[in-house]
Structures are given as C-alpha cells and as structure tokens.
Amino acid sequence: MDKQKYYKFEIDYNTNHFNEFPHDIFTNEEKDLYLKIKKRKEELGDKLVILAHHYQSKWITELGDFVGDSFQLSKEASMMKNAEKIIFAGVHFMAESADILSSDKQKVYLPNIKAGCPMADMTSLQDLEFAWEEIHKNLNGEKIIPITYMNSTAEVKAFCGAHGGAVCTSSNADKIFEWAFTVGDKVMFMPDKNLGMNTANKLGIPKNEQVLYDLSKENGGHTKEDIKNSKVILWNGYCHVHKFFSVEMVKNLKEKYDDYKLIVHPEASPDIVALADGIGSTKYIVDYVKASKPGDTIIIGTEINLVYRLAEEYKDRNIFPLRKSLCPNMYRINMVNLYETIMDFPEERVITVGDKTKANAKKALDRMLEFG
Numbered sequence: 001m002d003k004q005k006y007y008k009f010e011i012d013y014n015t016n017h018f019n020e021f022p023h024d025i026f027t028n029e030e031k032d033l034y035l036k037i038k039k040r041k042e043e044l045g046d047k048l049v050i051l052a053h054h055y056q057s058k059w060i061t062e063l064g065d066f067v068g069d070s071f072q073l074s075k076e077a078s079m080m081k082n083a084e085k086i087i088f089a090g091v092h093f094m095a096e097s098a099d100i101l102s103s104d105k106q107k108v109y110l111p112n113i114k115a116g117c118p119m120a121d122m123t124s125l126q127d128l129e130f131a132w133e134e135i136h137k138n139l140n141g142e143k144i145i146p147i148t149y150m151n152s153t154a155e156v157k158a159f160c161g162a163h164g165g166a167v168c169t170s171s172n173a174d175k176i177f178e179w180a181f182t183v184g185d186k187v188m189f190m191p192d193k194n195l196g197m198n199t200a201n202k203l204g205i206p207k208n209e210q211v212l213y214d215l216s217k218e219n220g221g222h223t224k225e226d227i228k229n230s231k232v233i234l235w236n237g238y239c240h241v242h243k244f245f246s247v248e249m250v251k252n253l254k255e256k257y258d259d260y261k262l263i264v265h266p267e268a269s270p271d272i273v274a275l276a277d278g279i280g281s282t283k284y285i286v287d288y289v290k291a292s293k294p295g296d297t298i299i300i301g302t303e304i305n306l307v308y309r310l311a312e313e314y315k316d317r318n319i320f321p322l323r324k325s326l327c328p329n330m331y332r333i334n335m336v337n338l339y340e341t342i343m344d345f346p347e348e349r350v351i352t353v354g355d356k357t358k359a360n361a362k363k364a365l366d367r368m369l370e371f372g
C-alpha cells in the first residue's frame with residue numbers, strides 16, 4: 001500500500017471495522033527515519049526525553065520514553081530533571097504544560113508548531129475575562145472557583161491559578177470539583193462542556209444547577225436567578241473528535257455484537273456516557289482493556305490511534321472503535337518533523353510560556369498534581 005492510500009485509509013470513515021492496522025503500513029522513507037531517530041536518541045542518552053501522547057500513531061509512541069495521557073505526561077515532565085531537551089509528541093497545550101512544569105534549564109520542543117487543539121482554542125483569555133466579569137454581576141459575593149481542563153491554553157490555566165482555581169484532567173476532574181466546593185460556592189469549568197457535565201452528573205449535581213454559558217448571548221443566555229442558583233457554570237466548548245459519536249451508533253452496536261462492553265472517554269456527550277459500561281480517561285481505557293479477558297468484546301469511544309494500538313496489542317480480545325475518529329491535530333506529528341526536531345532542535349519549535357503566565361499557571365497545575 002503506498003503512502004497516498006495509507007492516508008486515505010486513515011480518514012475513511014465509511015466503515016466501522018478494520019482488518020488491518022494502518023500504522024503497520026510504513027513507507028521505506030519512514031522506516032529509515034524511524035531508525036535514524038532511534039540512533040540519535042541513543043547518542044543523546046538521558047539528555048533527551050520524548051513524551052508521546054496515547055493518541056499518537058504506533059511508531060511515534062514506540063519512540064517515546066513515556067507514553068500516557070496529558071496527566072501522566074505532565075507528571076513525567078515535572079519529574080525529569082536530567083533531560084536538557086524534551087520533545088513533546090502531542091499538541092500545543094501539552095508542550096506548554098511541560099514547559100511550565102519543567103525547569104528553566106530545560107527546553108521543550110513541539111515537532112510541528114501547528115499541532116494545536118481546537119477545543120483548547122475555544123476558550124480565549126479575553127472571552128474568559130469578559131464572562132467572569134459578567135457572571136459576577138449576578139452574584140452577591142458568592143465565590144466561584146475557576147477550573148480548567150488540562151486541554152486549555154497556558155493563559156487560561158494562569159487565569160485559574162491567579163483566581164484560586166486549578167487544572168484538572170479527565171482522570172481527576174471529580175476530585176478537583178469536590179475540592180473546589182470545599183473552598184468556594186460554585187465551579188466555573190472550561191473549555192469542555194461534556195467533561196464538565198459528566199463530572200457534575202457523576203457528583204449528583206442536579207441538571208438545573210448546571211448552567212451552560214453561551215458567550216454569544218447576553219448573560220450567557222441565562223437569567224440572574226439561573227446563575228445565582230447554579231453550582232456549575234460550563235463553558236460551551238467541545239472536542240470534535242469525541243463529538244462524532246452518536247446515540248444512534250451505540251444503539252446499532254446491539255445489532256452487530258452479541259455481548260460487548262462499551263467504554264467511552266468523558267469528552268463524549270452525557271447521552272453517550274449514560275449508555276456506556278465504563279467511562280474514563282485514556283489511562284482508564286488502557287487499564288480496562290488490560291484487565292479484560294481473552295475473547296471479550298470491547299467497543300471503545302475515543303481517538304482511533306489508541307483503539308488501533310490496543311486492538312493490536314490485545315489480539316485475543318475483540319476490540320473495535322465506536323467510530324473511526326482521528327484527531328487531525330495529533331496527526332500533525334509525524335516521522336519527518338520528529339526527525340528534523342531530534343537532529344537540529346530548531347529554535348522555532350521551542351515552546352516557551354512567559355514568566356508571569358508560567359507562575360500563575362504553575363499554581364493551578366501544582367494544585368492538580370497534589371491530587372495525584
């Protein structure tokens with residue numbers, strides 16, 4: 001299969017099943033680069049660390065010193081003191097977090113600076129400051145704790161740090177919400193409305209105390225009373241990769257499989273989550289599959305590269321994606337730009353967060369790391 005077909009296969013959403021793994025299809029050029037990257041890694045030893053997110057393709061993860069979700073990788077970044085250079089095979093906000101948590105002597109590189117995250121970009125600092133002020137006009141001194149998902153810009157994390165809030169991931173959002181209610185009256189959560197609603201539902205917060213703030217409408221589209229009576233104020237953002245899953249797809253599973261378990265990431269909408277047998281972060285999904293038995297059928301609702309890798313690793317289970325949903329932003333990291341980065345460490349690929357933003361964002365990230 002040639003390169004062109006390889007890409008075509010990756011973005012062909014017409015079929016749900018797969019019988020071959022696209023990441024097995026490797027051009028000779030890519031193989032050559034893979035081997036050169038491995039050799040260069042050996043030469044650099046512990047001066048270099050490559051962090052690879054679970055949503056990267058198999059060969060990129062094979063080159064990673066650590067593979068994990070954003071929470072695991074941010075913990076690794078905070079503990080690696082020897083590495084002078086950190087290459088983040090992920091998206092922009094992850095490299096920013098690594099820069100915030102690493103020491104000043106370390107440099108963080110993103111192999112493709114265009115690898116952003118549309119969901120993170122759905123909350124700009126300017127919009128957040130506007131909403132924060134507008135929301136407070138409805139209140140009489142009640143305290144709001146701003147919580148941002150890891151998948152947000154450094155500026156938004158800094159806003160949370162400066163206002164007594166925290167960062168959370170899909171693994172610990174419930175614990176961070178619980179903490180927030182011990183120090184404040186309300187939570188304002190950015191940018192992912194689904195993770196926010198799923199977390200609030202898990203904690204038993206009634207629907208009428210969850211308010212979706214719509215920036216395009218006056219007062220977010222709510223009355224003063226709505227805001228005053230709310231416990232959780234949600235930003236109207238989402239991850240398009242997880243938005244592709246529908247209730248219809250879940251209902252169709254019954255026709256295809258006799259006995260199966262559906263596991264989904266909490267970035268999926270609450271109506272999908274309500275139908276799932278297991279809900280959790282990428283780490284949870286990996287652990288779930290690991291703990292399953294040969295012959296089990298597991299349908300997974302998250303980014304396709306992780307599903308492919310799990311299906312390949314656990315060939316004695318029947319692992320299928322709820323739908324082939326690829327994150328095109330993670331996909332911007334490839335063998336070519338990883339090779340260029342490890343060979344030349346181009347300055348334009350260094351991700352640097354300004355000092356003031358870093359200090360405040362670190363407060364919010366440290367608060368998250370305290371929760372383990």
Ligand code: SF4
Nearest residue numbers: 117118119239241327
């Ligand atoms: S999967 Fe969604 S949240 Fe994660 S990087 Fe891609 S767009 Fe952003």
